[in-house]
Amino acid sequence: MKTLKKNLKLNLGTIEALMKIPRAEFSKSTFHKLRVEIKKLNAIFNLINFCSKDFKRKETFHPFKEVFKKAGKVRELQLERAILDKYLSNNSFLDYRRIINNKLLKAQDSFFELLGKELDKRIAGKIEVLIPFIDQVNKKKAAAFIEKKKDEIEILLNKNPLTTDELHKLRKLLKTLKYSIGCISSDTRTANESEILKFTDSLGKWHDYHQALIQFEKSYDLEEIEPVEAAEISAVKLNISNKRDLLLQQILKDKSEFKFPQESDSGNI
CATH class of the missing domain: 1.20.120 (Four Helix Bundle (Hemerythrin (Met), subunit A))
Known part of the structure; x- marks a missing residue:
């Protein structure tokens, strides 16, 4: 299945590239883009799982799911802060804004700590693992x-x-x-x-x-x-x-x- 294989390689390559971006350069759009790419990967995994009864979807997707959840928490707090900035005056709810900012920093620390735990090694070689199952998709x-x-x-x-x-x-x-x-x-x-x-x-x-x-x-x-x-x-x-x-x-x-x-x-x- 050449097209599926090509899109899977592109998708995984993009995810790996995004995960290697330094923390100082990791913007709100980077978190969003990473989650979108993992959603695309999840769709591929769902397709493979539908076509192959032997595919261990949950186990194979687990490292990406961890990243998705951690990035999601950061994204959620970023959006909450954006809501405050968009709809309320800058000098209102200062205590609550500080709470949100502290939560956001902790969520970011947790996210980048996960990326630093040799996550790249855990997701390396996924293409090779998936190829036999991709071949079952027609x-x-x-x-x-x-x-x-x-x-x-x-x-x-x-x-x-x-x-x-x-x-x-x-x-x-x-x-x-x-x-x-x-x-x-x-x-x-x-x-x-x-x-x-x-x-x-x-x-x-x-x-x-x-x-x-x-x-x-x-x-x-x-x-x-x-x-x-x-x-x-x-x-x-x-x-x-x-x-x-x-x-x-x-x-x-x-x-x-x-x-x-x-x-x-x-x-x-």
Whole structure:
């Protein structure tokens, strides 16, 4: 399976290159990029696991899952700090901002400590380990896997209304579908990928607004803060809530019009 093998090598190479970037040069976008590449790898592993009953997916993916979780904690705190900076004045909630900054530093320390524990040796040679299983992936099996993912998405697309958890699940399934089609496609951008991208972008923005509201609910006790700050939070929450609700209306419209990539759009394996 030349295309899958090529994309796997590219994916693993990118992950290794990102992990070797010095801490001083590791930006917010680097953490995001690393998590995206590991999500792509996870999609490949899911495909291989579907096609081979002998593939030890959990064991093989474990080192990458560790990195993903550690990077995710950093990313979560970066986003929380960004939410504070975006929606609240710079001179408000200084104590809480210090708490977030301290948590972020600890999460970064934990992440880079993991990278320093000879992690490169643990992920080295994965290509060689995976090749026998990649050879078990064929066009028929890959098509069956894609159809399975489409069926899971279709169930949610036909459900109305969708709960918050179901919207999260739909977002993840669409990304999995996008990455799965990408890993078996010889094209850099498959036909109709824009449909998936548009939908996942809308769901991603909705998720950001939803998370912002959760952070405000979780992080602040309105009875213990100054009235000015309480009023500021209330106004911000109302603004975000309105944006989230408007976006949800657009998502429901997009959901009714969504079209899957056709079989011929998936490229050659």
